[in-house]
Amino acid sequence: MTQQGGAAGGDLTGARLLLKRIRTTMARNLPAQARLDEVVRTIAGAMVAEVCSAYVLRAGEVLELFATEGLKAEAVHLTRLRVGEGLVGDIASHARPLALADAQHHPQFAYRPETGEELYQSLMGVPVLRSGRVLGVLVVQNKTRRHYTEEEVETLETVAMVVAELIAGGELIAREELTPVTGIGVLPERMDAQALAPGLALGVAVLHQPDITLTQLVAEEPLKEIDRLDDAFTSMKLALDDLLTEDDGTGGGEHREVLETYRMLAEDRGWANRIIEAIESGLTAEAAVQKVQNDMRARMRDIQDPYLKERLSDLDDLNNRLLRHLLGIHELPALRDLPENTILVARNMGPAELLDYDRKRLKGVVLEEGTASSHVAIVARALDIPLLGHCAGLMAKVQAGDPLVLDGENEQVFIRPSEDILQAFAISMNALQARQVSYAANRDLPAITKDGVEIQLMMNAGLLIDVPQLSATGAAGIGLYRTEVTFMVAHSFPDVARQRDVYARVLDGAEGKPVVFRTLDIGSDKVLPYWQRDAEENPAMGWRALRISLDRPAMLRQQLRAMILAASGRALNVMFPMVALVDEFDAAKEILDLELQRAEEKGSVLPETVRVGAMFEVPALYWQMDEMFARVDFLSVGSNDLAQFVFAADRGNAQLQGRYDPLSPAFQRLIRGIIDAGSAHGKPVSVCGEMAGDPLDAMALMAMGLKTLSMAPPAIGPLRAMVRSLDLGQLQAYMAALGAQRGADMRSSLRAFARDHGVAL
Ligand code: PEP
Numbered sequence: 001m002t003q004q005g006g007a008a009g010g011d012l013t014g015a016r017l018l019l020k021r022i023r024t025t026m027a028r029n030l031p032a033q034a035r036l037d038e039v040v041r042t043i044a045g046a047m048v049a050e051v052c053s054a055y056v057l058r059a060g061e062v063l064e065l066f067a068t069e070g071l072k073a074e075a076v077h078l079t080r081l082r083v084g085e086g087l088v089g090d091i092a093s094h095a096r097p098l099a100l101a102d103a104q105h106h107p108q109f110a111y112r113p114e115t116g117e118e119l120y121q122s123l124m125g126v127p128v129l130r131s132g133r134v135l136g137v138l139v140v141q142n143k144t145r146r147h148y149t150e151e152e153v154e155t156l157e158t159v160a161m162v163v164a165e166l167i168a169g170g171e172l173i174a175r176e177e178l179t180p181v182t183g184i185g186v187l188p189e190r191m192d193a194q195a196l197a198p199g200l201a202l203g204v205a206v207l208h209q210p211d212i213t214l215t216q217l218v219a220e221e222p223l224k225e226i227d228r229l230d231d232a233f234t235s236m237k238l239a240l241d242d243l244l245t246e247d248d249g250t251g252g253g254e255h256r257e258v259l260e261t262y263r264m265l266a267e268d269r270g271w272a273n274r275i276i277e278a279i280e281s282g283l284t285a286e287a288a289v290q291k292v293q294n295d296m297r298a299r300m301r302d303i304q305d306p307y308l309k310e311r312l313s314d315l316d317d318l319n320n321r322l323l324r325h326l327l328g329i330h331e332l333p334a335l336r337d338l339p340e341n342t343i344l345v346a347r348n349m350g351p352a353e354l355l356d357y358d359r360k361r362l363k364g365v366v367l368e369e370g371t372a373s374s375h376v377a378i379v380a381r382a383l384d385i386p387l388l389g390h391c392a393g394l395m396a397k398v399q400a401g402d403p404l405v406l407d408g409e410n411e412q413v414f415i416r417p418s419e420d421i422l423q424a425f426a427i428s429m430n431a432l433q434a435r436q437v438s439y440a441a442n443r444d445l446p447a448i449t450k451d452g453v454e455i456q457l458m459m460n461a462g463l464l465i466d467v468p469q470l471s472a473t474g475a476a477g478i479g480l481y482r483t484e485v486t487f488m489v490a491h492s493f494p495d496v497a498r499q500r501d502v503y504a505r506v507l508d509g510a511e512g513k514p515v516v517f518r519t520l521d522i523g524s525d526k527v528l529p530y531w532q533r534d535a536e537e538n539p540a541m542g543w544r545a546l547r548i549s550l551d552r553p554a555m556l557r558q559q560l561r562a563m564i565l566a567a568s569g570r571a572l573n574v575m576f577p578m579v580a581l582v583d584e585f586d587a588a589k590e591i592l593d594l595e596l597q598r599a600e601e602k603g604s605v606l607p608e609t610v611r612v613g614a615m616f617e618v619p620a621l622y623w624q625m626d627e628m629f630a631r632v633d634f635l636s637v638g639s640n641d642l643a644q645f646v647f648a649a650d651r652g653n654a655q656l657q658g659r660y661d662p663l664s665p666a667f668q669r670l671i672r673g674i675i676d677a678g679s680a681h682g683k684p685v686s687v688c689g690e691m692a693g694d695p696l697d698a699m700a701l702m703a704m705g706l707k708t709l710s711m712a713p714p715a716i717g718p719l720r721a722m723v724r725s726l727d728l729g730q731l732q733a734y735m736a737a738l739g740a741q742r743g744a745d746m747r748s749s750l751r752a753f754a755r756d757h758g759v760a761l
């Protein structure tokens with residue numbers, strides 16, 4: 001990058017001179033109030049204004065006059081304006097500067113007699129922003145009709161960044177008051193989203209990729225700062241290039257596109273030049289990056305165009321990346337001190353990243369992207385953490401610390417909710433809790449339909465802490481234990497002893513209820529932090545699950561050995577994921593047999609029974625069903641992957657969400673075919689994908705003859721209520737009469753049936 005403009009090394013410009021003076025003031029050992037008084041005096045002098053005042057945002061969304069040069073001294077700490085009230089309140093509520101030659105005739109002008117403001121005709125004010133948040137307002141006023149220039153506005157904005165640090169120091173107002181109740185837009189917002197894990201949550205926003213707070217704002221040597229910026233740009237671009245070459249698609253289909261956009265934006269000369277201009281006004285490189293971003297946010301916050309909004313969130317993200325490179329912060333502080341009621345906000349995240357957070361403090365997650373069958377959603381459901389996804393424009397609206405309400409029932413996110421929303425939330429929360437109490441009270445009631453068909457409601461699990469959910473929900477067993485989750489949360493590859501310990505504790509906790517252990521299903525979006533792998537073009541269809549286990553048989557042997565040792569005299573159910581060929585199942589089964597033989601030779605106590613099954617996730621299995629059923633003890637349909645491969649639609653791609661319905665004729669016929677083949681061979685078939693936990697999908701599956709469903713624990717209660725209120729024979733007759741219907745039609749027909757027949761959905 002080359003140096004822009006002439007001021008960088010030469011004469012001090014107005015802004016730089018002012019900043020230099022303010023820097024001297026800030027460095028003096030004075031109380032904060034005295035420094036603020038000195039700052040407004042200095043600004044008034046340097047900007048040739050009769051008045052300069054600083055307002056600080058206090059709890060309750062009130063702007064209090066904290067210091068003034070020019071207005072009546074007795075008004076200090078007395079004059080208070082609500083956010084949105086008067087010109088000062090307007091600047092705060094929109095986080096946007098105002099420059100008015102004739103301020104008194106502006107419709108927003110609010111006259112305060114105690115200040116003596118009637119003397120001043122013109123006004124220029126800027127928000128005091130820190131990490132994108134309004135902390136106050138800085139204003140200058142003149143008696144004459146003064147047309148403030150854009151440069152003067154910029155200068156005041158630059159100085160406001162220093163004032164922000166003074167306020168954030170916590171001396172002027174207590175730090176607790178700084179805990180924001182307001183964001184860049186201080187008004188409440190409602191956004192539509194999709195409930196990917198059910199529930200309600202109230203808490204404060206924690207950004208998965210947090211904003212960075214700056215300590216050094218003012219710099220003496222612009223040339224040095226420009227060099228630093230130059231280096232940061234270079235290293236950021238290199239890092240983006242690395243990401244692009246490494247990209248394994250773990251962020252879903254849009255991930256690469258986002259990276260490419262970043263790479264393009266990083267080349268934007270206009271952006272770099274604006275930062276350089278801000279450096280030339282006397283800021284450090286990092287403060288200059290922040291200032292340009294503040295300006296951009298203020299300018300773009302009212303834009304409705306979804307594409308441009310998306311770009312704003314890209315710019316935020318890119319801005320954070322550039323700051324990290326400038327400040328040498330290369331690790332994401334994923335495990336910071338979290339507030340008690342954290343609501344995690346992210347564009348998207350992987351399942352392992354979610355598991356990094358302290359679950360006790362995590363009340364909810366909201367994602368700009370995300371889909372129901374993405375693994376982050378599955379993990380959230382397993383952890384019973386409400387997750388809303390597909391929330392377009394989220395990142396541009398939410399600031400760290402914003403109060404948030406997640407309403408999974410109505411699929412809405414409220415940012416900075418108003419009092420009436422909070423009241424409505426409390427009512428919904430009570431109703432939800434009442435429903436949960438009733439599910440808990442009914443947990444021991446059999447899951448039998450009105451016409452006497454028993455359904456096995458099993459739960460999916462992946463962590464030891466999930467196991468107590470078995471008794472809490474009254475699930476009949478664990479129909480899918482995703483062993484990879486243990487591997488994902490570990491810091492290194494768990495050895496046989498560690499794995500045996502985990503599996504034994506799962507079986508202990510299950511107290512005799514059946515548990516189906518699925519062997520390692522890593523790859524695709526399930527990554528092990530300690531295992532670096534080569535990038536793949538198409539990881540969902542790549543080297544994953546059983547394919548890895550067969551290519552690295554030592555890993556599979558160790559896992560099976562750990563399961564055999566853990567079962568020791570108890571029933572062992574093993575299931576292999578992503579089987580595409582009968583031969584693959586045979587190879588895996590052979591390894592299991594060898595391990596059983598080895599255990600016997602070593603004198604270990606063998607499992608009481610061993611049942612071996614496979615996941616039906618790859619369509620090719622459909623044409624090998626006779627051979628498959630002849631070999632397995634059971635099959636479980638992984639409808640998440642199966643649907644992704646049948647429809648050729650990435651399960652993690654938010655754009656394809658809802659486009660292909662598993663209730664559409666093609667998928668129904670496929671499932672029916674599998675169930676019928678299972679009956680013909682006398683082998684049980686279950687479904688353990690996300691369909692199984694959706695009451696409407698589950699109704700359709702039951703009508704097709706399915707008797708075992710395995711789902712996230714929070715779905716068990718609602719499913720039991722559905723099963724117990726359903727006459728399956730009636731539903732089967734109804735569906736037979738409907739014939740083949742499109743997915744959406746089938747859904748509305750099923751819903752109508754449920755409504756007319758009192759089925760609890
Ligand atoms: C599935 O694919 O439906 C399944 C249950 O496995 P996972 O979601 O873990 O890939």
Ligand code: MG
Pocket residue numbers: 617638640641
């Ligand atoms: Mg799967």
